[in-house]
Amino acid sequence: MEKLTEQLRQARRVVVLTGSGISADSGVPTFRDPQEGLWAKFQPQDLATPEAFRHDPDFVWQWYQWRRKRVLSVEPNAGHEALATLAEKHPALTLVTQNVDGLHQRAGHRDVIEFHGNIHRNHCLDNGHEVRVEGHPDKPPRCRLCESLARPSVVWFGEAIPERALERSVAAAQQAELFIAIGTSATVYPAAGLADLARENGATIAEINPEATQMSAVDITIRARAAEALPALLAGWD
Missing domain, CATH: 3.30.1600.10 (SIR2/SIRT2 'Small Domain')
Structure with missing residues (x-):
């Protein structure tokens, strides 16, 4: 956690990719x-x-x-809320979510790239x-x-990612110095391609997930739930 906090402080551009794991902490199946x-x-x-x-x-x-x-x-959990606060403190943080539930917005996150739309x-x-x-x-x-x-x-199975969301996500990943995958394996394309792009352009790759994933070439791994790890990351920032 200390290493990730330090990387977060140093990185000028950060991309966060969230998946179902962060919403599961709120009880979303x-x-x-x-x-x-x-x-x-x-x-x-x-x-x-x-x-x-x-x-x-x-x-x-x-x-x-x-x-x-x-x-x-259900309500946004401590992970959603901590991430929204981190985004306010780090204005160059780009949030890309694979979730369609709108919980990031309900937690106060102002700019969310919705990779799979909104239910x-x-x-x-x-x-x-x-x-x-x-x-x-x-x-x-x-x-x-x-x-x-x-x-x-x-976005249903067999459909393409919305063009604008894909363009913004790709551009952010290419410029990222730190890429954090939270509650997602980031192994299913095209979302997995964002981590690949960030890695190819020299970004540090981190993951927060309570379970082992198949993400390759991860520099920082935190085995914890998002609702636990993100408030700790915010506390370290403060």
């Missing part, structure tokens, strides 16, 4: 966790695809409504128009501009 209730017999991978939505839009929409309610029932937003299936949804309907509403069905603004 990950894709690896078993589903509950009505959804127990389904695999998330079978529901989070464009093909599944086109086949049965009402069913997929209801699953996402369930997930949205789960996310809204609380919607856009239409055919043309990508933003769709504002009132209440919690059981069926996907239609776009007022083109009558296409609304879908969650998240």
